[in-house]
Amino acid sequence: MAITGTEPLHTGALLSVAGLTKRFPVGRHLFRKATSFIHAVDDVTFDLEPGGSLGLVGESGCGKTTVGKLLVKLLEPTSGEILFRLPGLADHAVPDDPSELNEPAVDSASIEGRQLRAFRRRAQMIFQDPYESMNPRRTIYDTIAEPLSVQGMGTLLDRVDRVSEILDQVGLTPPATFLFRHPHELSGGQRQRVAIARALVVGPSFVVADEPTSMLDVSSRTGIMNLMQGLAQDLGVAYLYVTHDLAVARYMCHRIAVMYSGKIVEIGETEELLKNPRHPYTRALLSAVPLPDPGSTREPPDIRGELTAPIDPPARCRFFDRCPMATENCRTSPHPPTEEKSPGHWVACYEV
Amino acid sequence: MAAKINGPLLKVEDLTLRYLTRGGEVRAVEGVSFELEQGQALGLVGESGCGKTSVANSLMRLLPDNARLAGGQVWLRGEDIFALEEDEVREYRWRRVAMVFQAAMNSLDPVYKVGQQIVEAIEAHEIEGTISAARERVARLFRLVGLDPALMDRYPHEFSGGMRQRAVIAMALSCDPAVIIADEPTTALDVIVQDRILRELKAIQQQLNMAIIYISHDIAVVAEVTDRIGVMYAGHLVEYGNTADVFRAPLHPYTDALLGSFPSVTGERRPLAGLSGEPPNLIDPPAGCPFHPRCPRATQICQEEFPPQAWEGTQWAKCWHPMNAGAEAPSDVELEAASDVGIVEQSAHGEGG
Numbered sequence: 063m064a065i066t067g068t069e070p071l072h073t074g075a076l077l078s079v080a081g082l083t084k085r086f087p088v089g090r091h092l093f094r095k096a097t098s099f100i101h102a103v104d105d106v107t108f109d110l111e112p113g114g115s116l117g118l119v120g121e122s123g124c125g126k127t128t129v130g131k132l133l134v135k136l137l138e139p140t141s142g143e144i145l146f147r148l149p150g151l152a153d154h155a156v157p158d159d160p161s162e163l164n165e166p167a168v169d170s171a172s173i174e175g176r177q178l179r180a181f182r183r184r185a186q187m188i189f190q191d192p193y194e195s196m197n198p199r200r201t202i203y204d205t206i207a208e209p210l211s212v213q214g215m216g217t218l219l220d221r222v223d224r225v226s227e228i229l230d231q232v233g234l235t236p237p238a239t240f241l242f243r244h245p246h247e248l249s250g251g252q253r254q255r256v257a258i259a260r261a262l263v264v265g266p267s268f269v270v271a272d273e274p275t276s277m278l279d280v281s282s283r284t285g286i287m288n289l290m291q292g293l294a295q296d297l298g299v300a301y302l303y304v305t306h307d308l309a310v311a312r313y314m315c316h317r318i319a320v321m322y323s324g325k326i327v328e329i330g331e332t333e334e335l336l337k338n339p340r341h342p343y344t345r346a347l348l349s350a351v352p353l354p355d356p357g358s359t360r361e362p363p364d365i366r367g368e369l370t371a372p373i374d375p376p377a378r379c380r381f382f383d384r385c386p387m388a389t390e391n392c393r394t395s396p397h398p399p400t401e402e403k404s405p406g407h408w409v410a411c412y413e414v
Numbered sequence: 415m416a417a418k419i420n421g422p423l424l425k426v427e428d429l430t431l432r433y434l435t436r437g438g439e440v441r442a443v444e445g446v447s448f449e450l451e452q453g454q455a456l457g458l459v460g461e462s463g464c465g466k467t468s469v470a471n472s473l474m475r476l477l478p479d480n481a482r483l484a485g486g487q488v489w490l491r492g493e494d495i496f497a498l499e500e501d502e503v504r505e506y507r508w509r510r511v512a513m514v515f516q517a518a519m520n521s522l523d524p525v526y527k528v529g530q531q532i533v534e535a536i537e538a539h540e541i542e543g544t545i546s547a548a549r550e551r552v553a554r555l556f557r558l559v560g561l562d563p564a565l566m567d568r569y570p571h572e573f574s575g576g577m578r579q580r581a582v583i584a585m586a587l588s589c590d591p592a593v594i595i596a597d598e599p600t601t602a603l604d605v606i607v608q609d610r611i612l613r614e615l616k617a618i619q620q621q622l623n624m625a626i627i628y629i630s631h632d633i634a635v636v637a638e639v640t641d642r643i644g645v646m647y648a649g650h651l652v653e654y655g656n657t658a659d660v661f662r663a664p665l666h667p668y669t670d671a672l673l674g675s676f677p678s679v680t681g682e683r684r685p686l687a688g689l690s691g692e693p694p695n696l697i698d699p700p701a702g703c704p705f706h707p708r709c710p711r712a713t714q715i716c717q718e719e720f721p722p723q724a725w726e727g728t729q730w731a732k733c734w735h736p737m738n739a740g741a742e743a744p745s746d747v748e749l750e751a752a753s754d755v756g757i758v759e760q761s762a763h764g765e766g767g
Contacts, residue, residue, distance in 0.1 A: 077626075121604040121605070121606065122604055140419035190706055249692050264562060279461040279462050279463055279631070279693075280672060280675045280676070280689075281671075281672075281675060281688060281689035281691075281692075281693070282687070282692075283673045283675065283688075283690075284686045284687070284688025285690070286684070288679075288685070288688065290700060306605065307430065307605075308605075308679050308684065309676070309677040309678050309679045310677055310681055312678075312683065313683070313686070314678060316419065333683070335680055340568075346606060347606065348603045348679060350606045350607070350609040351634075351679050352607070352608075352612070352632070352634035352635050352638045352678060353634055353637065353638065353678070353679075354633050354634040354636070354637045354661065354673065354676055354678060355661065355680075356637045356638070356657045356658040356661050357658060357660075360638075362609065363606055365606060365611055368574050368576065368607070369604070402523055
């Protein structure tokens with residue numbers, strides 16, 4: 063049974079993505095229309111339940127960050143549908159209890175104006191680089207309070223209280239000693255805590271975290287991962303965790319989706335997917351991860367060639383050129399549909 | 415290459431390095447000692463700022479202007495490298511010790527053909543007599559690192575990240591060095607390319623019986639490619655031993671915390687404890703053991719005196735309270751008789767920690 067782009071929003075899902083596609087023109091000049099396109103995200107479909115977590119894993123250039131940006135409306139899709147069931151989105155009043163999910167589904171493409179402001183309150187993003195995502199001239203208080211004032215939430219004193227409270231929650235204590243400092247006075251780990259505070263201060267139901275620990279040192283990394291997990295659980299926030307690191311995705315997420323060249327090739331429960339990887343790309347990716355165990359030996363990943371950018375790719379399976387299992391059928395057929403091979407475990411491959 | 419080896423290939427003794435900055439003197443490297451034999455692979459691990467890259471740069475004699483060698487010596491094949499004159503350093507660098515840098519993108523000149531850059535390195539060091547011999551040598555190096563020699567006349571931008579890293583490895587190998595230092599050689603690469611490069615590097619190292627020092631923050635990479643490991647913290651080498659021993663039973667609480675900070679794709683999924691706090695400011699490091707403010711095992715003495723080496727076989731850690739119960743730990747009672755139980759007193763290298 064293949065996922066089509068027209069199924070209704072899955073009952074109880076917080077967000078439902080169907081047939082999501084984003085193409086970027088290449089070689090566009092002033093007097094020339096683009097004739098080629100990078101198929102950065104191509105027909106991506108998945109659901110995320112309230113409070114759930116999905117790890118979007120793949121190599122650089124696979125389209126994982128583009129998916130994240132599409133979800134929070136930092137980019138608009140070329141085609142496809144993103145349906146949200148976020149509190150306060152269908153009508154303009156924002157209820158204070160984000161756990162109410164008897165909301166009608168709202169199409170992301172239709173969200174604009176006042177509704178966009180309500181959307182920004184419920185869907186936030188945490189960026190990779192804590193050194194570039196903050197204005198160096200603004201204090202920590204200014205940085206975190208900004209979304210509150212944009213949303214018109216509370217009086218000045220309320221906002222100071224709220225910012226202090228969230229600083230405490232992200233472990234920057236005592237809050238009073240951090241409120242009026244500047245980003246350059248903080249370590250990378252502390253800055254990323256500020257970024258998390260800024261994303262969570264407005265009470266979102268959904269957060270996209272784009273490699274939030276990849277620029278950090280080992281010791282701050284663990285702290286940030288544990289913090290995010292704990293807060294998401296306590297506050298009931300669902301998140302999409304974009305990462306190149308399967309081990310991090312395993313640690314952080316209930317489910318994992320593996321992306322290759324703009325396509326989700328496999329998606330399933332974390333432990334099931336790692337124990338029984340089915341797609342040849344997932345298997346290659348998994349077997350390339352070095353193991354922190356000097357006695358162990360790994361077979362080299364079974365994969366050919368190198369990653370190429372998906373510029374006007376042929377209709378066949380995107381993994382065809384590198385696949386150890388490719389057949390004549392794979393050459394002549396379109397990209398395989400995503401099929402449920404075991405309960406909750408979906409794979410896009412003709413040969414498994 | 416003449417082999418007049420008495421003792422180890424590379425011997426680093428009590429290496430101590432300072433950087434003069436506006437904020438004060440940074441104690442970047444504090445009394446680091448280790449040895450490396452031909453054919454061995456050593457991994458130096460630790461967080462940013464722990465001094466691992468400073469050690470590597472010292473071995474290359476590639477130190478910035480504000481660096482000051484405050485003590486210690488480095489011998490390569492019995493020769494004191496800090497005694498070399500400037501013209502001898504040029505000869506020493508690349509021919510004796512070569513480096514594979516972190517960002518392969520930046521170590522290739524974008525306006526020259528990749529092969530030509532390596533040919534020039536070979537000519538500058540007078541390894542081959544003629545240009546055609548140098549080109550033939552580059553072709554062989556390309557084949558060795560898994561690049562098609564036809565790519566010699568391409569420019570760096572025509573190479574993928576993995577191909578560039580291979581070219582940089584070929585360049586490092588071009589002058590037959592005795593020691594290769596690989597500073598985060600695969601950090602910028604995707605995991606499948608990383609796997610290929612590491613396998614390649616390991617095979618070449620074994621084939622040529624070369625000594626190699628991997629500098630990395632990624633303990634899983636180090637676990638796979640090295641047979642010795644040194645763990646650095648706040649400029650000190652705090653633990654050293656066979657890679658397998660250190661991973662199986664770390665002695666230093668910092669090593670233990672570091673190993674417990676990485677999630678894994680295999681085994682039980684367990685919560686990571688990690689480390690609390692931040693590494694110390696090296697302009698004004700804490701007294702005693704530099705790790706004591708973050709250490710779960712710290713006691714009074716850790717705040718006062720720099721710890722001696724505690725041994726377990728060939729593995730050691732500078733710690734008053736090592737993890738492994740079998741280790742010959744310096745207890746307070748034993749302190750006076752320390753030398754009798756095989757403990758080498760380091761006395762904080764005369765720096766007061």
